[in-house]
Amino acid sequence: MKIIKQAVLAALLSAAVPLSAAYAATPADVLVVAQNIDDIVAIDPAQAYEFSSGELVTNIYDRLVQYEPEDLETLAGGLASDWEVDEAAKTITFTLRDGVTFHSGNPLRPQDVLFSFRRVVALEKAPAFILTQLGWTADNIEEMVTLGDNTVTIKYAGDFSPNFVLNVLAARPASIVDEVAVMENEVDGDFGNGWLNANSAGTGPFKLRVYRPAELATLDANPDYFKGAPAVSSVIIRHVAEAATQQLLLESGDVDMAKNLTPDQVGSLEGKDNVKVETYPQAAVHWFSFNQKVEALTDEAVWEAARYLVDYEGMTETFLKGQMQVHQAFWPSGFPGALDDTPFTYDPEKAKQILADAGVELPINVTMDVINSTPFTDIAQSLQSTFAEAGINFEILPGTGAQVITKYRARTHEAMLLYWGPDFMDPHSNAKAFAYNADNADDKYASTTTWRNAWAVPEELNQETLAALAEPDAEKRNEMYLDLQKKVQEKAPFVIMFQAVKQVGMGPQVEGFVNGATSDFVFYRLVDKN
Structure with missing residues (x-):
């Protein structure tokens, strides 16, 4: 029954329905978001370089180290359970977390880490410079990223501190992808870039079900996520360019969250029982x-x-x-x-x-x-x-x-x-x-x-x-x-x-949404609709 409800809701939200049409209230376990997402050029983490695509990548993929919604100020272990720094040798050795699987069911391996970094460097898309500033090239990447049984050693070349390197490895292009799933969908040596701009291959709390540019993105919860399954079963992000339309959908209960309201609209929502506004x-x-x-x-x-x-x-x-x-x-x-x-x-x-x-x-x-x-x-x-x-x-x-x-x-x-x-x-x-x-x-x-x-x-x-x-x-x-x-x-x-x-408008039942200072710090994992 849950699957049917979500499918019907997605169909309603993606259809060209007059604003006067009646909508059903959003399901209790589905978060529906109205947002302008037409800035997205790509959603492959090796290419994604826009604000809206950053939100998708953060919720679909993990990195070796990352900032988490529970504490946005502390760099924590993601796919790495711990790490050791050798400042003299300019290396950091990461131990991978046990028992992590990709959305495909494939186990996380050290080889996936090397593959993920190699494809970013080889593809040379917009965000590649974030990793290549560590001295990585397509020719030396296998010397700079070496593998053990369950470890990955990162070497960097440059006059900067290990803390800088860790922040680089917490950035979007350092997201780890499933080598097996991606290479099954490679076309003409593109490292699966075309496929990953319409699909996902991560370990994160959500898996991409549907993405239609400037129209819709649907994320399904990963019940086996190593930090705990999300509270909602799905997140539906509907592209709504007009702020006035976002407000109308929010006030009528057709969406749970509106992300692009104007100050006048925010002011008009003050004092209303069915809407609240959070500031970030x-x-x-x-x-x-x-x-x-x-x-x-x-x-x-x-x-x-x-x-x-x-x-x-x-x-x-x-x-x-x-x-x-x-x-x-x-x-x-x-x-x-x-x-x-x-x-x-x-x-x-x-x-x-x-x-x-x-x-x-x-x-x-x-x-x-x-x-x-x-x-x-x-x-x-x-x-x-x-x-x-x-x-x-x-x-x-x-x-x-x-x-x-x-x-x-x-x-x-x-x-x-x-x-x-x-x-x-x-x-x-x-x-x-x-x-x-x-x-x-x-x-x-x-x-x-x-x-x-x-x-x-x-x-x-x-x-x-x-x-x-x-x-x-x-x-x-x-x-x-x-x-x-x-x-x-x-x-x-x-x-x-x-x-x-x-300023984000949302229904009073929405709790746990985390919107940090950058698009990479937008998290849906803790959202609950009481």
């Missing part, structure tokens, strides 16, 4: 950038003036209220090494003077790519209005999340409005993205804002970024990151504006 600080910083392939956008005076053409307070006090706070540095507030100074305010007269003193030829007409959903379109319209006062005219180009991100990765945009979250919980994750670009050539792809905006970072910043990575003293290291953030604030072709705060 986020690590994502929101910014816009100028592609340095566009000649009119290469003058540093344009970058400087832009910082005074953003109505920071105006946006956070109106349509961004409760969703964003003013933040002007690349490492998010609340983490060690974060710069909380906000030296820039909306001052169009100062911006005009900066442009005039530099002899910048006006007007500048530039296209701005933006994700076609709230709050991105609202932010873009505010920027369009305030920048026009100084003679910088934005033509807004809305698109799906996947379209915008794909264009950005190809460096074919002019201006771009986007967000960035750490790939792993270490300041270097964002420092490398915003303050490092060793090779700006078109054929030297790097998953960084610097390369994607074609900014040839000054060598001084490149060297300081590497020095901060290698610094063993924690206090001194944080001071170096503070300095890096100040320098990027002052002179870079992007303007960091906000840090996100996420």
Whole structure:
């Protein structure tokens, strides 16, 4: 009976049903989520590099070490029961947990760990750099990752601490996949990449049952999960782009959770008995950038003036209220090494003077790519209005999340409005993205804002970024990151504006949902519908 109910519910949620149609209440053991998931480009953990795909990967796969919903601040054993560090030899030896099986029923083996890392390096998709920064290549991976009877020894090459390495191994591309199941579905040497973008092969608390891009994702609970079976039998994530539709579905009881509500909608829910709103600080910083392939956008005076053409307070006090706070540095507030100074305010007269003193030829007409959903379109319209006062005219180009991100990765945009979250919980994750670009050539792809905006970072910043990575003293290291953030604030072709705060509407019966500071810290395992 349970299977029939879930199948019927999934059919209802994926159908084009008029909003006036009647829906049945969600089953007691199924969590139904309304969320905008059109940013997803890929769900293979070797390729997934978007916020929504991060949530799926975290709930389907495990890593050797990982952060858990019970304690988001402590790195814990995942598929590894324990590990030993040899700092002199630059190695970490992991002992695998006994009795773990993949969703297929295949047992976890050391070979699966090597295979998972090898395919990330060989495929060279967007997040591969997270692992290759350890000195791993397709040619040396079997020397850097060696196997014992039930152990895996990781070797790294680089001047950084073991704690940095452990944080790298807790990142999304370090997820462990089932070699046997994946290779049974390999096509033309793709390491099963095509298959894993529609299926799953993990050990995690949930298994992917259905994924239809920009439509639906259904996760079924893994009853044999080594840390205990989830409380709900399924999670259905329905793509709902419109925030108003999400609110309607939530209030009518057709979904249990709405993830993309506007501040006005959140305010309208206050005092209602059938809905509650939970707030979760986020690590994502929101910014816009100028592609340095566009000649009119290469003058540093344009970058400087832009910082005074953003109505920071105006946006956070109106349509961004409760969703964003003013933040002007690349490492998010609340983490060690974060710069909380906000030296820039909306001052169009100062911006005009900066442009005039530099002899910048006006007007500048530039296209701005933006994700076609709230709050991105609202932010873009505010920027369009305030920048026009100084003679910088934005033509807004809305698109799906996947379209915008794909264009950005190809460096074919002019201006771009986007967000960035750490790939792993270490300041270097964002420092490398915003303050490092060793090779700006078109054929030297790097998953960084610097390369994607074609900014040839000054060598001084490149060297300081590497020095901060290698610094063993924690206090001194944080001071170096503070300095890096100040320098990027002052002179870079992007303007960091906000840090996100996420508000999630949910039914009063939903308990145990964990939404950490990044999409990799979104957990459904503890959710219970009392």
